[in-house]
Each structure stands twice: as structure tokens, then as C-alpha cells.
Amino acid sequence: MTRDDVMAVVIKNVKEIVPELETADVDLNKTYRELDVNSLDLVEIVTGTMRELKVKIPINELTTVKTTNNLVDLLFKAVSASA
Amino acid sequence: MPEEKRVVITGMAVNTPLGDTLDVFMRNLFQGNSAITAWKGIDASKIACKIGGDLSGYDVQGKVSLLQGQIPADMARFLPRLVRKSPWSAQFSIILAVSAFLDGYLFDKSVNPELVAVIIGSHNINELYVQNNLGRFAEDPDYADAALAVKGVDCDHAGCVAEIINAQGPIYTNGGACASGNVALRSAFNEIRYHGMNLALVLSPPHDVSPATLHSLAQVGALSCVSFNDNPARASRPFDTAREGFVFCQGGGALVLEELGHALARGARIYAEVLGVAVNSSASRTPNPSEKHEARVMESLLRNTGVQPEEIDYVSAHATSTQLGDLAEIRAVKSVFGAHARKLKINAAKSILGHCYCSAAVVETVAAVLQMQAGRLHPSINIEQLDSEIDLDVCANHPVEHQVRCLMKNAFGFGGINSASLIRRFDDK
Numbered sequence: 001m002t003r004d005d006v007m008a009v010v011i012k013n014v015k016e017i018v019p020e021l022e023t024a025d026v027d028l029n030k031t032y033r034e035l036d037v038n039s040l041d042l043v044e045i046v047t048g049t050m051r052e053l054k055v056k057i058p059i060n061e062l063t064t065v066k067t068t069n070n071l072v073d074l075l076f077k078a079v080s081a082s083a
Numbered sequence: 084m085p086e087e088k089r090v091v092i093t094g095m096a097v098n099t100p101l102g103d104t105l106d107v108f109m110r111n112l113f114q115g116n117s118a119i120t121a122w123k124g125i126d127a128s129k130i131a132c133k134i135g136g137d138l139s140g141y142d143v144q145g146k147v148s149l150l151q152g153q154i155p156a157d158m159a160r161f162l163p164r165l166v167r168k169s170p171w172s173a174q175f176s177i178i179l180a181v182s183a184f185l186d187g188y189l190f191d192k193s194v195n196p197e198l199v200a201v202i203i204g205s206h207n208i209n210e211l212y213v214q215n216n217l218g219r220f221a222e223d224p225d226y227a228d229a230a231l232a233v234k235g236v237d238c239d240h241a242g243c244v245a246e247i248i249n250a251q252g253p254i255y256t257n258g259g260a261c262a263s264g265n266v267a268l269r270s271a272f273n274e275i276r277y278h279g280m281n282l283a284l285v286l287s288p289p290h291d292v293s294p295a296t297l298h299s300l301a302q303v304g305a306l307s308c309v310s311f312n313d314n315p316a317r318a319s320r321p322f323d324t325a326r327e328g329f330v331f332c333q334g335g336g337a338l339v340l341e342e343l344g345h346a347l348a349r350g351a352r353i354y355a356e357v358l359g360v361a362v363n364s365s366a367s368r369t370p371n372p373s374e375k376h377e378a379r380v381m382e383s384l385l386r387n388t389g390v391q392p393e394e395i396d397y398v399s400a401h402a403t404s405t406q407l408g409d410l411a412e413i414r415a416v417k418s419v420f421g422a423h424a425r426k427l428k429i430n431a432a433k434s435i436l437g438h439c440y441c442s443a444a445v446v447e448t449v450a451a452v453l454q455m456q457a458g459r460l461h462p463s464i465n466i467e468q469l470d471s472e473i474d475l476d477v478c479a480n481h482p483v484e485h486q487v488r489c490l491m492k493n494a495f496g497f498g499g500i501n502s503a504s505l506i507r508r509f510d511d512k
Binding site for chain 2: 016017018019020040041043044046047051059
């Protein structure tokens with residue numbers, strides 16, 4: 001699985017939570033605060049993605065996640081480690 | 084002693100298989116078009132109950148888009164996001180709240196948010212959502228919805244509703260099984276009369292029912308699951324000899340209660356006045372109805388509101404289509420109303436709609452108020468052979484032209500919870 005594959009799942013789940021982004025591109029470097037995604041939203045995006053990718057990241061590592069790029073990095077690391 | 088505050092209904096909404104607008108909902112009730120079909124969204128393969136009022140195909144997003152065009156811009160932006168993030172049933176709570184506030188023209192003028200209460204009349208609302216997540220949890224704890232603890236609980240409905248309509252007064256849930264709607268109506272009434280609220284929204288969403296609950300209801304003998312699976316529209320038949328249990332329906336409703344002075348000051352459309360709601364207990368855990376305590380709750384309501392039995396023109400019956408329940412209610416009505424019982428018109432919304440469970444009382448109160456406005460009562464359908472003991476006018480099979488000044492709405496629930504409300508046509512007396 002490539003980083004782009006992980007990216008596609010994350011973006012799909014971000015759009016699930018933020019309908020305004022459905023028809024727009026998600027700015028990968030915009031912070032979740034700027035996107036108005038709160039901590040509860042972020043946990044849901046992450047658990048949804050973990051479920052689909054069948055990987056896990058410790059929830060406490062989410063404190064380092066500010067942007068979609070950060071999140072994809074974290075998840076891709078987990079995917080690569082489990083491969 | 085200051086005069087007691089009066090409480091009126093100034094907004095209403097429904098969302099049921101018979102329609103998601105008041106007009107369509109009432110047209111279907113007047114025409115007696117049954118809401119009951121084979122289950123589509125519920126996996127009924129392993130259970131005896133095969134039929135119900137099914138909202139699973141409802142176009143939530145379509146309704147949200149429709150509402151977006153009618154509400155303030157900031158709310159229109161926020162609405163789809165709140166709905167999208169919510170479990171199925173909470174999506175309906177949000178839609179119902181917005182619809183009821185729109186119906187009450189409450190987005191047109193600013194109201195003091197600190198004096199707006201929200202009472203959710205229901206409990207165990209999200210049961211299928213919770214059950215599905217427990218299944219995922221069993222597979223792997225991290226696969227369950229991370230927000231289960233937030234969104235699985237009933238008061239999340241109150242939170243979602245409060246957020247979308249900006250209610251900053253008291254918000255909470257009232258559970259009273261199938262009487263939940265009346266219990267919530269009583270709380271809302273009290274919030275206005277005794278706790279200084281200007282507005283109180285009573286809201287009961289469609290129940291996210293699980294096959295397990297349907298199975299249990301069938302096992303305790305409450306559900307129709309034998310004779311009518313191939314004829315769903317005929318299954319719910321209160322007062323008919325062949326009735327064999329209720330038919331579950333996913334439906335919800337909402338009522339905006341308002342302090343009369345506040346309503347008059349803003350020029351609100353007033354549907355009716357709520358005179359009072361009584362609730363009591365049969366002191367019995369069994370699901371069996373109690374004629375004695377049902378009569379007692381109706382009597383206490385009349386006594387406490389100072390209304391004479393002869394002033395009631397119409398009873399919107401609880402009448403679920405069970406053998407014991409329908410008879411107990413009719414016997415109770417006869418004992419409370421005496422000779423006047425024969426002048427009453429009584430009908431059973433559940434014959435057409437099915438039983439909206441914890442939401443039944445709110446949905447049926449909306450129907451009752453609109454019938455009072457229309458001067459017309461919907462039929463009780465499927466009465467092919469009236470139970471020989473039922474000798475009152477139950478509006479069998481045909482709508483009835485009938486002027487209603489004052490109506491009683493009954494609702495009884497498991498746990499021995501009995502309730503009734505009194506609602507009077509509003510004129511300026």
C-alpha cells in the first residue's frame with residue numbers, strides 16, 4: 001500500500017466529517033483547527049481510517065497531528081510497519 | 084396569587100413513513116393509508132416480526148438540503164455537518180427540531196436562548212447504533228466508533244438539538260416507555276409554567292430499533308407477528324376482534340410549547356393550548372395494562388385542570404392493537420366519562436401509522452391537534468369486526484367530520500406508566 005492509498009482513505013473520511021469539503025480539495029497542509037475539525041472529529045476520522053486500513057496507531061500520538069499530511073505520515077508509518 | 088402561566092403550542096413537525104411534512108402526514112391519516120410494510124432496513128430474517136413502519140430509505144441529505152434554503156445562513160452551513168456526524172436517529176432529531184422551529188416562525192425573530200428548553204421524550208434511542216458498535220468492539224476495541232460514549236447516549240439528542248436551535252435553557256431526556264412523549268410534554272409544560280422558560284421544545288425521534296428488541300417484544304406477546312405478515316397494511320387493527328399485537332413504526336415528532344404572553348407578543352400562530360398532563364403508575368412492572376390506573380390518570384387530569392368530562396369531544400386513544408390494552412383503555416374511558424362516553428369520538432392513529440414506540444405520544448399529539456384544527460377525525464382502519472365489548476364511537480374505517488373543542492391524548496407504557504394530556508382549541512378567552 002502506497003502513501004497515496006493511505007491518503008485517499010484519510011481524505012474520504014475527512015470529507016465524511018466535513019461535508020463542506022466534499023466538492024472541494026482538502027488542503028493537506030491546513031491545520032484541523034483551520035478546517036474547524038475538533039478533537040472529537042479527528043478521533044473519529046482516525047478510528048474510521050484505522051478500521052478500513054486494518055492498522056492501529058496509539059491515540060495519544062494524535063496530539064502531534066495538526067494537518068492531514070501529518071496524519072497520513074503517521075498512518076503510512078503504521079501501514080509500512082505492519083506490512 | 085398571580086395567575087398561572089398558560090402554555091400554547093406554536094410549532095409542530097413530524098417525520099414518519101406517512102410523510103415528513105404536516106400536510107402529507109395528515110392527508111395520509113385522513114385517507115387511512117397504512118404506513119406498514121415488510122421491513123426493508125431491518126434484518127428480520129431470524130425473527131418472527133417481519134413488518135413495520137420503515138424509515139430506513141428516508142433521504143436525510145435531501146431533507147437537509149431543503150431545510151438549508153429556509154434557515155439563517157450560519158445555521159445552513161452548520162446543519163449538514165452536524166447531521167453527517169450523527170447516528171441515524173439523531174439525524175432525525177436535528178431535522179425535526181429545525182422543522183418545528185421553522186413551523187413556529189422562530190427563526191424570524193430573535194428569542195432569548197437562555198429561556199429555551201429542550202426535552203427529548205424517549206430512551207434507549209440509539210440502540211441499533213450501540214449494538215453495532217458493540218459488535219465492532221468485540222472484534223477489536225479500537226474499531227468501535229470512538230465517539231460511542233458521546234453519541235450512544237440519549238442525551239446526545241438533546242445536545243444536538245440544543246446546538247442547532249441554540250437552546251441554552253434546561254435540556255434533558257424523559258423516558259417513560261410508550262408514554263415518554265406525554266412525560267416529556269409534562270416536563271416542558273412545567274418548564275414554562277414553573278421555571279420561567281419562554282419556549283420548550285418536546286421532541287421524540289424515530290427509534291433506532293434493533294432486531295433483538297423486536298424479537299423480545301414478540302416473545303412477550305406484544306407484537307403482531309403471526310397472521311398478517313403477508314398483509315402488512317392490515318396488521319395494526321385496534322378495536323378489531325382479530326387484533327393480535329402492535330406493529331412497530333419508526334416515526335418521530337416535535338412540539339414547540341410557548342408561554343402564551345410570549346407567543347402573543349411575537350404574533351405567533353397558536354395551534355392549541357395545553358391545559359395539563361397527568362402521569363401515574365400502576366405500581367406494576369408487568370407490561371399488562373391496568374384499567375383502574377388508566378382511569379385514575381384521566382380522572383386526576385380532569386380534576387387538576389378543572390375540566391368537566393362533558394367538555395371533552397375527542398379522545399386520541401393509546402389503542403395499540405393488543406387484546407388486553409384496547410379493552411382496558413375503553414373500559415377506563417367508560418368509567419371516567421360515564422354517559423358522556425357515548426358522545427365521545429375516539430380514534431386510533433396506530434391503526435394507520437403503527438406504534439411509534441417511545442415517540443408515539445408526540446407524533447399522535449401532532450395528529451390530534453391538526454385534526455382539531457381541521458374539524459375532522461381520521462378513521463381507525465382495519466375494523467372488519469368490531470370487538471363486541473367496544474360499544475363507543477371509534478371512527479371505524481371512515482373519517483368523521485367533528486368539531487373538537489377539547490381533546491384528551493392517552494399514552495400508556497411498560498413499567499406501569501400511564502399518562503394523559505388535555506389540549507384545548509385556542510381562542511382568546
